[in-house]
Amino acid sequence: xxxxxxxxxxxxxxxxxxxxxxxxxxxxxxxxxxxxxxxxxxxxxxxxxxxxxxxxxxxxxxxxxxxxxxxxxxxxxxxxxxxxxxxxxxxxxxxxxxxxxxxxxxxxxxxxxxxxxxxxxxxxxxxxxxxxxxxxxxxxxxxxxxxxxxxxxxxxxxxxxxxxxxxxxxxxxxxxxxxxxxxxxxxxxxxxxxxxxxxxxxxxxxxxxxxxxxxxxxxxxxxxxxxxxxxxxxxxxxxxxxxxxxxxxxxxxxxxxxxxxxxxxxxxxxxxxxxxxxxxxxxxxxxxxxxxxxxxxxxxxxxxxxxxxxxxxxxxxxxxxxxxxxxxxxxxxxxxxxxxxxxxxxxxxxxxxxxxxxxxxxxxxxxxxxxxxxxxxxxxxxxxxxxxxxxxxxxxxxxxxxxxxxxxxxxxxxxxxxxxxxxxxxxxxxxxxx
Amino acid sequence: xxxxxxxxxxxxxxxxxxxxxxxxxxxxxxxxxxxxxxxxxxxxxxxxxxxxxxxxxxxxxxxxxxxxxxxxxxxxxxxxxxxxxxxxxxxxxxxxxxxxxxxxxxxxxxxxxxxxxxxxxxxxxxxxxxxxxxxxxxxxxxxxxxxxxxxxxxxxxxxxxxxxxxxxxxxxxxxxxxxxxxxxxxxxxxxxxxxxxxxxx
Numbered sequence: 001x002x003x004x005x006x007x008x009x010x011x012x013x014x015x016x017x018x019x020x021x022x023x024x025x026x027x028x029x030x031x032x033x034x035x036x037x038x039x040x041x042x043x044x045x046x047x048x049x050x051x052x053x054x055x056x057x058x059x060x061x062x063x064x065x066x067x068x069x070x071x072x073x074x075x076x077x078x079x080x081x082x083x084x085x086x087x088x089x090x091x092x093x094x095x096x097x098x099x100x101x102x103x104x105x106x107x108x109x110x111x112x113x114x115x116x117x118x119x120x121x122x123x124x125x126x127x128x129x130x131x132x133x134x135x136x137x138x139x140x141x142x143x144x145x146x147x148x149x150x151x152x153x154x155x156x157x158x159x160x161x162x163x164x165x166x167x168x169x170x171x172x173x174x175x176x177x178x179x180x181x182x183x184x185x186x187x188x189x190x191x192x193x194x195x196x197x198x199x200x201x202x203x204x205x206x207x208x209x210x211x212x213x214x215x216x217x218x219x220x221x222x223x224x225x226x227x228x229x230x231x232x233x234x235x236x237x238x239x240x241x242x243x244x245x246x247x248x249x250x251x252x253x254x255x256x257x258x259x260x261x262x263x264x265x266x267x268x269x270x271x272x273x274x275x276x277x278x279x280x281x282x283x284x285x286x287x288x289x290x291x292x293x294x295x296x297x298x299x300x301x302x303x304x305x306x307x308x309x310x311x312x313x314x315x316x317x318x319x320x321x322x323x324x325x326x327x328x329x330x331x332x333x334x335x336x337x338x339x340x341x342x343x344x345x346x347x348x349x350x351x352x353x354x355x356x357x358x359x360x361x362x363x364x365x366x367x368x369x370x371x372x373x374x375x376x377x378x379x380x381x382x383x384x385x386x387x388x389x390x391x392x393x394x395x396x397x398x399x400x401x402x403x404x405x406x407x408x409x410x411x412x413x414x415x416x417x418x419x420x421x422x423x424x425x426x427x428x429x430x431x432x433x434x
Numbered sequence: 435x436x437x438x439x440x441x442x443x444x445x446x447x448x449x450x451x452x453x454x455x456x457x458x459x460x461x462x463x464x465x466x467x468x469x470x471x472x473x474x475x476x477x478x479x480x481x482x483x484x485x486x487x488x489x490x491x492x493x494x495x496x497x498x499x500x501x502x503x504x505x506x507x508x509x510x511x512x513x514x515x516x517x518x519x520x521x522x523x524x525x526x527x528x529x530x531x532x533x534x535x536x537x538x539x540x541x542x543x544x545x546x547x548x549x550x551x552x553x554x555x556x557x558x559x560x561x562x563x564x565x566x567x568x569x570x571x572x573x574x575x576x577x578x579x580x581x582x583x584x585x586x587x588x589x590x591x592x593x594x595x596x597x598x599x600x601x602x603x604x605x606x607x608x609x610x611x612x613x614x615x616x617x618x619x620x621x622x623x624x625x626x627x628x629x630x631x632x633x634x635x
Contacts, residue, residue, distance in 0.1 A: 075454070087518045087557035118454070118615070125465075125502045126558055128571040128604055135607035148614035157615035161452045164604060166461050167501030169556065183460030183486070185499035202455055245520035245561035252562045290519055320561075328523055336522050340556055346499075434527075 002269055005231050005257040008239050009215040013098045019133045021140035024101040030146055032218030036109045037154040044113040050225030052237035057081055057210030058289060058318040060306050067114050069197040071205035075117035079201060080107055081177055082123040082211045085169040086289040087340060089320035091241040091253045092211040096123060096130035100137035106214030108146065109221055111158045114207055118159050122177055125165040134162050169344035173400045174208040187346050188400035212241055233259035236305045242266055246323035249274035259305040267323055280325040284416060288317030290337045291405035293392055294412035313392045329432035331424050334413035335363035341406040352403030355386045359410060366421060369428040376414055376421060383407035437481040442466050446485055451612055456486050464497055468602035473504040509544045509551035511589050512601045514568045517554055520561035529565045530554055532579045536586060549590055572598045
């Protein structure tokens with residue numbers, strides 16, 4: 001069942017010229033900022049805590065708690081993560097193109113609440129239109145007096161800089177993003193000591209928040225944190241954007257109420273995914289980005305609830321759901337995901353750099369009919385060296401979580417589709433004909 | 435093979451002024467250099483290094499980390515076909531094969547006339563319209579083989595010049611103002627400041 005919760009972050013999407021200031025102002029734009037500037041910064045942070053807004057980037061950490069961990073020093077920075085690169089996630093891409101002012105308004109509210117000295121919005125380099133829309137919106141916002149000096153006469157001043165990335169998945173990891181923003185290779189930093197809230201951009205305390213997280217703030221300020229918390233259930237509060245792709249009739253971004261909507265709703269509801277193409281059977285689905293362990297048809301009735309999905313051994317992650325029907329070769333799917341991680345490894349840590357390459361090669365030979373029966377144990381052994389115990393969330397042997405995410409698809413594949421792997425090996429060919 | 439032009443040098447200096455530390459402007463300036471020449475020439479890398487008080491090797495070492503920067507010439511149109519999961523299961527690999535045959539180059543290759551460079555890319559976040567591709571980072575979704583033929587013809591004939599600028603041109607919207615928050619307060623400014631009006635509905 002889809003609930004009747006009104007959309008929050010997509011409320012303006014689809015309206016004429018939704019990315020312009022005129023359209024934004026016609027639809028309540030910057031009212032949240034005006035209200036925020038009349039409040040005490042601490043009161044805004046309290047509303048966000050009450051809202052129970054979990055970060056929408058992938059880790060799902062409480063935004064309000066994160067703000068509370070910010071070391072008090074001058075300067076302090078706010079960095080917005082718009083480097084959306086988790087495969088099959090395309091929601092921030094849409095938000096930046098279709099409603100850039102909403103992001104800017106959220107950034108201003110957050111900057112005021114945490115007392116930031118300057119804010120940077122890191123936009124994935126490949127998003128040319130997103131960069132242009134964000135840049136045009138920022139110019140408009142400056143002219144309107146919403147950004148810059150003495151905003152709306154409140155005495156609060158802040159500058160925002162739109163910063164383009166240049167193509168690197170790892171820069172979505174917050175410490176790599178900071179390195180990249182400092183003009184360096186995107187190498188993740190060790191935590192501790194490099195927790196951004198303590199030691200982030202230029203070693204100053206820094207809050208890194210996601211684009212969708214920011215997009216929720218104007219609504220939360222206007223309606224109050226409790227109204228947000230009243231949506232969803234418990235820790236999975238509010239609505240959330242899910243990127244639905246793969247073998248569905250209506251692949252798109254859908255904003256639904258958390259915890260009260262299920263994967264089944266998302267995939268089959270006529271107003272959402274509209275079911276699987278050609279009325280085929282669901283074989284498996286990725287519940288939250290390709291880093292996440294897969295789910296099978298028996299888990300499709302699970303709610304879009306962060307804790308429930310976590311308890312079942314996976315994650316809602318970046319909010320991307322990829323549906324695979326019974327024509328999908330699961331060996332090829334797992335190999336493609338593995339190849340991605342191998343390509344995107346920054347190379348700092350041996351388990352990820354070398355292990356990813358070994359897994360890529362072994363998966364390739366199985367898919368191409370050159371596999372050996374012992375390969376399955378070998379795959380699991382290499383995976384275990386990257387993420388000992390093969391549990392979820394994974395144990396880390398590396399600086400960041402890219403490495404420990406590599407095993408997800410392979411371990412899921414072998415666990416759920418062992419026979420399919422064996423057919424590849426025994427018949428010396430992919431049964432799906434590639 | 436040029437250093438930055440006077441206009442681009444000015445743009446670079448404006449970018450540097452936006453950041454607390456100059457090196458932060460490196461990626462945005464490299465995008466300008468790539469817009470100027472279509473790729474990062476050795477002269478441009480040296481010039482950017484001078485601007486930021488870095489060694490050329492540091493600039494090159496940073497640039498080489500990022501997929502979007504090219505340290506060798508590429509075609510006027512960079513065609514990037516996605517084959518990651520959502521595209522793969524919706525014909526992305528077949529689309530890439532078709533593009534190879536149509537353009538006559540393997541991924542990484544450039545056509546003899548310098549019009550097209552083809553590459554296979556990781557997910558470009560357009561999965562609702564799989565299979566998809568970009569040309570100079572402008573997005574095209576639900577691309578059939580026929581669509582690809584038409585697209586290649588239109589690009590070669592210059593019919594999409596407004597939508598798809600030459601390779602390297604990323605953001606055509608210029609920032610109109612520098613940093614303002616720290617600007618000196620003009621006399622009487624603060625007296626004019628009125629308490630903000632709450633406009634909650």
